[in-house]
Amino acid sequence: MGDMMAKKFQLPLQTFNLILGFMVWVILSSLLSYIKQDIPIPADRLALVTAIPVVLGSILRIPFGYYANVIGSRLVFMISFILLLFPVYYISEANSLSDLIIGGIFLGIGGAVFSVGVTSIPKYFPKEKHGLVNGIYGLGNAGTAISTFAAPVLADRYGWSTTIKLYLILLLVFVVINFFLGDRKEKRMKTPLMKEIKAVYKNEKLWLFSMFYFITFGLFVALTVFLPNFLVTNFELTRVDAGIRTAGFIVLCTLMRPVGGWLGDKFKPNYLLMIVFAGLTLSSILLAFSPSIRLYTVGCLSIALCAGIGNGVIFKLVPQYFSKQAGTVNGIVSMMGGLGGFFPPLILSAIHSITGQYSIGFMALSQVALASLILVLWMHYTDKLKVSDEVFRSTGQGILVTDAAGVIKSINPAFTVLTGLTEKEALNQKPSILKSGKQSRAFYDEMWNNIRTSGQWQGEIWNRRKNGEEYLQLLTINTVRDESGDVVRYVGSFSDITPHN
Structure with missing residues (x-):
């Protein structure tokens, strides 16, 4: 008391x-x-x-x-x-x-x-x-x-x-x-x-x-x-x-x-x-x-x-x-x-x-x-x-940011965990370094056509890790524009949804 x-x-x-x-x-x-x-x-x-x-x-x-x-x-x-x-x-x-x-x-x-x-x-x-x-x-x-x-x-x-x-x-x-x-x-x-x-x-x-x-x-x-x-x-x-x-x-x-x-x-x-x-x-x-x-x-x-x-x-x-x-x-x-x-x-x-x-x-x-x-x-x-x-750094989703030409300028730690690629290996490369080869050319043409017309795209895509392992990811891509409407960067976020038996 x-x-x-x-x-x-x-x-x-x-x-x-x-x-x-x-x-x-x-x-x-x-x-x-x-x-x-x-x-x-x-x-x-x-x-x-x-x-x-x-x-x-x-x-x-x-x-x-x-x-x-x-x-x-x-x-x-x-x-x-x-x-x-x-x-x-x-x-x-x-x-x-x-x-x-x-x-x-x-x-x-x-x-x-x-x-x-x-x-x-x-x-x-x-x-x-x-x-x-x-x-x-x-x-x-x-x-x-x-x-x-x-x-x-x-x-x-x-x-x-x-x-x-x-x-x-x-x-x-x-x-x-x-x-x-x-x-x-x-x-x-x-x-x-x-x-x-x-x-x-x-x-x-x-x-x-x-x-x-x-x-x-x-x-x-x-x-x-x-x-x-x-x-x-x-x-x-x-x-x-x-x-x-x-x-x-x-x-x-x-x-x-x-x-x-x-x-x-x-x-x-x-x-x-x-x-x-x-x-x-x-x-x-x-x-x-x-x-x-x-x-x-x-x-x-x-x-x-x-x-x-x-x-x-x-x-x-x-x-x-x-x-x-x-x-x-x-x-x-x-x-x-x-x-x-x-x-x-x-x-x-x-x-x-x-x-x-x-x-x-x-x-x-x-x-x-x-x-x-x-x-x-x-x-x-x-x-x-x-x-x-x-x-950006703490989220569990992998994130990559590219310039208008599609060159990777930034990644977060989850990107490295999911792909195996370090920041040094990924920067100044194109996202195609992750391609698995499972999607056709028509798939990518349709995806980029949607991005150009609506400013975003979401869907499932097969990609490949650094060690060669293929995995299924849910990918979202968004377009970032400046005040004049010009594209300045693209932001992609993804997570691993590979089915496990």
Whole structure:
């Protein structure tokens, strides 16, 4: 009974763990406008301070995802929260830019815990629900919204240093909660990390998913850390107003994540990703024209909508393609998403310092989103070709494909089994190499006359194997034409129907 209760608690428990991790992860960006009143920070270093936590938070996702399989999510979460006590306290006592950077690096542990849940949670649910449950777990992104909204309110009343110390209490509470409610008997896998990496690093799907998540989650993180300061300086909003608007962006993006996972369970994920990247392309173009605050809000919320759905869809795809190495692949993909949040704020800041505007940066973003749309289209059609190739190679019927002149250009493994001829022996030959001599010339004339007039023929025919044995086959020949109606190839499929006494 205790084990059953522990399993039922895992989705809500790990989701709240992620909320806390992300709350801690964005402490600096949430309170930067308050901190810089006490600690001098050069304008060109502001983006660096907010981006620093993203680095370790991204890189650690690979080992965190792996060790979630090795020692279980309960221990990984507990150890993470204990380790976070030190940088949180250190930052609360910071009095220099160096203190903020050093402490900020280790705040990354809060962002790294993301890969723990996406590895652990699917163990408790059937495959057809993986998109939805990973999407629900992804609601933990709301932790960034909670900090972005609540931290400035608390800092107004108690000061930024005391506000940060309050996070220490939350961390200790969650260490205790995980100790008692975490699943001690979670299913574990102990394949060496390098062996798992070697098994997946040549798979192009890994790097495509990484790029897609680099953009969708990267946009979420980037705008989360970029918007509070940008809205204050560019549109002259109050700090609290900017925090509320940023929180709205975060909430919408976060709520769309389980929607994206649920849609991924119901519809073809590739089609959904096409819509996502088309939407991101158009939204980024809108932001590139530096519109009014109203249109800027529309562009940002459109990005939140598309990025949130994309985040959910991608983590529906990962366990679908990498069931045995889900922990490591989740770590690599989510690491790339985290790094996607590191670079845009720095690039936007650098472009602004050179040109005085952000338009070029957003236009570049639109081009990256457009490139991703093209890659999704490519992935979709290569998947279809792969399925066709698998059917071609796995079917029990012998298949040969000829060009318009009747020269064999392709055969499947069943062709070799049925005829004894290898691919090397059959290619660039004519099907007449199989003739037994039992059919008359008139038989073949009638057969080809039917093929020319109706485009196909089916019937019984005696042929000869490589070893000279004659056998009766049921043969179907179909004509393939191009758009102009010209014959481009013939496809023959056959099976052995020789009567046996």
